[in-house]
Amino acid sequence: MNSQQRAIVIGSSLAGLWTARVLADHFEQVTVLERDQLPTEAASRAGVPQDKHVHVLLERGAQIMSQLFPGITDELLAAGANRVDLTQDSRAKIRGQWLPQFKSGIVTYACSRLLLESILRQRVAALPNVELCGGAQVQGLVAQNGAVDGVRVRWKDGRDEGVETAVFVVDASGRGSKLPDWLQEIGYDAPEETVIDVRLGYAGRRYKIPTPAPEWDMMLIGAEPPHKSRAGLIYSEENGIWMVMIAGILGDYPPTDEEGFLAFAQEVDPEFHAAIAQAEPISNIIGYRRTENRFRRYDQLNRWPDRLVALGDAVCGFNPIYGQGMSVSAMAAVELGEMIGRMGNGRLTGVAQSFQKKYPKIVEPAWLLATSADLEWLGNEEATSLPERFAGWYMPKVLDAIPDDQIVHKTFIQVQNLIVPPTSLFRPNIAWRVLRHSLRG
Numbered sequence: 113m114n115s116q117q118r119a120i121v122i123g124s125s126l127a128g129l130w131t132a133r134v135l136a137d138h139f140e141q142v143t144v145l146e147r148d149q150l151p152t153e154a155a156s157r158a159g160v161p162q163d164k165h166v167h168v169l170l171e172r173g174a175q176i177m178s179q180l181f182p183g184i185t186d187e188l189l190a191a192g193a194n195r196v197d198l199t200q201d202s203r204a205k206i207r208g209q210w211l212p213q214f215k216s217g218i219v220t221y222a223c224s225r226l227l228l229e230s231i232l233r234q235r236v237a238a239l240p241n242v243e244l245c246g247g248a249q250v251q252g253l254v255a256q257n258g259a260v261d262g263v264r265v266r267w268k269d270g271r272d273e274g275v276e277t278a279v280f281v282v283d284a285s286g287r288g289s290k291l292p293d294w295l296q297e298i299g300y301d302a303p304e305e306t307v308i309d310v311r312l313g314y315a316g317r318r319y320k321i322p323t324p325a326p327e328w329d330m331m332l333i334g335a336e337p338p339h340k341s342r343a344g345l346i347y348s349e350e351n352g353i354w355m356v357m358i359a360g361i362l363g364d365y366p367p368t369d370e371e372g373f374l375a376f377a378q379e380v381d382p383e384f385h386a387a388i389a390q391a392e393p394i395s396n397i398i399g400y401r402r403t404e405n406r407f408r409r410y411d412q413l414n415r416w417p418d419r420l421v422a423l424g425d426a427v428c429g430f431n432p433i434y435g436q437g438m439s440v441s442a443m444a445a446v447e448l449g450e451m452i453g454r455m456g457n458g459r460l461t462g463v464a465q466s467f468q469k470k471y472p473k474i475v476e477p478a479w480l481l482a483t484s485a486d487l488e489w490l491g492n493e494e495a496t497s498l499p500e501r502f503a504g505w506y507m508p509k510v511l512d513a514i515p516d517d518q519i520v521h522k523t524f525i526q527v528q529n530l531i532v533p534p535t536s537l538f539r540p541n542i543a544w545r546v547l548r549h550s551l552r553g
C-alpha cells in the first residue's frame with residue numbers, strides 16, 4: 113500500500129471503473145476524473161457515445177467482474193439482466209448456416225450497457241478510498257524528472273483550471289484519448305498506430321419483446337465474406353426490451369430511417385426481419401461508425417515517463433462487432449494491479465514502462481481474433497505481422513467448420529470469450545477437424 117499516496121484515473125467508463133477498483137487495493141486514495149457529469153442512474157453520457165448500442169460482456173469479462181465485485185451478477189439479475197448461455201439460448205447463423213443449439217456453460221449477463229455501467233459505477237463509488245469526480249476535463253500532464261506527477265484539469269463548475277497531483281496516473285479516456293499530444297507537450301514522442309479498418313457501421317433500435325416471446329434470448333446473423341456484408345443481432349435487455357442492431361461492412365452503412373432500417377434487416381436475414389417486424393419499436397434508430405481496430409503502440413516507444421499508464425480503448429480499440437473492449441480493459445486493469453502488487457512495499461518505479469511493454473501480450477488474443485476476421489474482408493496482404501497473416505488464413509476455415517462440428521464450435525466460443533488462448537484452435541485435434549472440413553470443401 114502506498115500510504116498517503118494518491119492515484120488518478122482519467123475517464124470513468126468501463127476501463128476507468130475496473131482500474132479504480134484495482135488501484136483501490138494499492139493506494140490510499142484513488143481519484144477518477146471524468147469530463148461528463150456523472151448520472152446517479154442508468155443514463156447515457158456524451159463522453160460515451162457508444163453506450164446506447166448493444167454491449168455483450170464476454171465470459172472472461174464476466175469472470176473478472178465477479179472477482180472484483182463479489183455478488184454483482186446477482187445484482188445485475190435482480191435489476192433485470194438475463195443469464196444467457198451463448199450457444200444454448202442463442203439462435204445463430206454463421207456463414208449462411210444455422211448453428212445447432214447446445215449447452216456450453218459459457219454465459220453472459222444480457223442487459224443494456226447503461227445498466228452495466230451504472231451498477232459498476234455505484235460499486236466503485238461505494239469504495240471508501242475512491243472518489244468519482246464528474247465535470248473534470250483533463251487537459252494535460254504534469255511531469256518532472258522523467259515521471260508524471262499530476263494532471264491539469266479544467267473544472268466544468270467554473271473553478272479555475274488547476275493541477276491535481278498524484279503518484280500514479282492512468283489514462284482510461286477511450287478512443288478519443290489526447291495522450292499522444294499530452295506526451296509531446298512534456299517532451300516525449302507520440303506512438304505509431306496500427307489501424308485495420310473494415311469500415312463497419314452500426315444502426316441500433318430498441319423494441320418491446322413481443323408476447324409470446326421466442327425461445328431464444330439472442331439472434332445473431334453473421335456476415336458472409338466475401339459478398340454478404342450485412343449482419344444483425346437481437347439481444348434481450350432488462351425490462352422486456354430487445355436491442356436490435358444491424359451492421360454493414362466495407363462502407364455498406366445501415367440506414368437510420370424506419371423504412372431503410374427494415375429493408376436492411378430483410379437483407380440481413382428474412383427470419384431476423386420477421387422477428388422484429390412483429391415487435392413494437394420504442395426508440396429512435398441510432399447509427400455509429402467509429403469502429404476501426406486501432407492500436408496505439410506505446411509499447412514501442414524508446415522513452416516512456418514513469419508513473420503513467422494507459423489502458424483500455426485509449427491504447428487498443430477493437431471492431432466492436434466482436435464484443436471485446438469491456439473484457440480486454442478488465443484484463444488490462446487486473447494485470448496492472450498484479451504488477452503493482454508484485455513490486456511490493458508501495459514501490460512504483462518501472463511499473464509503468466513494464467506494463468506498457470506488456471500491453472501487446474494482454475491484447476493479443478482479442479486483436480488476432482478481431483483482425484483475422486476483418487482481414488478476410490480486406491485481404492490478407494493488409495496483415496501487419498506473421499501471426500496476423502497466419503490467423504487470417506486459418507480462422508476463416510475454423511468459421512466454415514463451426515456449423516458442422518460441435519467440438520470446433522465450442523472451442524471457438526471459448527476462444528472468442530477469451531477464456532482459453534487462440535492457440536487452442538491450433539491444437540492437433542482441432543486443427544485436424546478444421547483442415548479435414550476444409551478439404552471436404
Ligand SMILES: Cc1cc2nc3c(=O)[nH]c(=O)nc-3n(C[C@H](O)[C@H](O)[C@H](O)COP(=O)(O)OP(=O)(O)OC[C@H]3O[C@@H](n4cnc5c(N)ncnc54)[C@H](O)[C@@H]3O)c2cc1C
Nearest residue numbers: 123125127147159162167168250286424425432435437438
Ligand atoms: C458501437 C460500439 C459497440 C460496442 N460493443 C461492445 C460490446 O458488445 N462488448 C464490449 O466488450 N465492448 C464493446 N464496445 C467497446 C466498449 O464500449 C469499450 O471498449 C469500453 O467502453 C471500454 O472503453 P474505455 O473505458 O477505454 O473508453 P470509453 O468507453 O470511450 O470511455 C472513455 C471515458 O473517458 C472520458 N474522458 C475522455 N476524455 C477525457 C478527459 N480529457 N478528461 C476526463 N475524462 C475524459 C469519457 O467521457 C468517457 O467516460 C463497443 C464499442 C462501440 C463503439
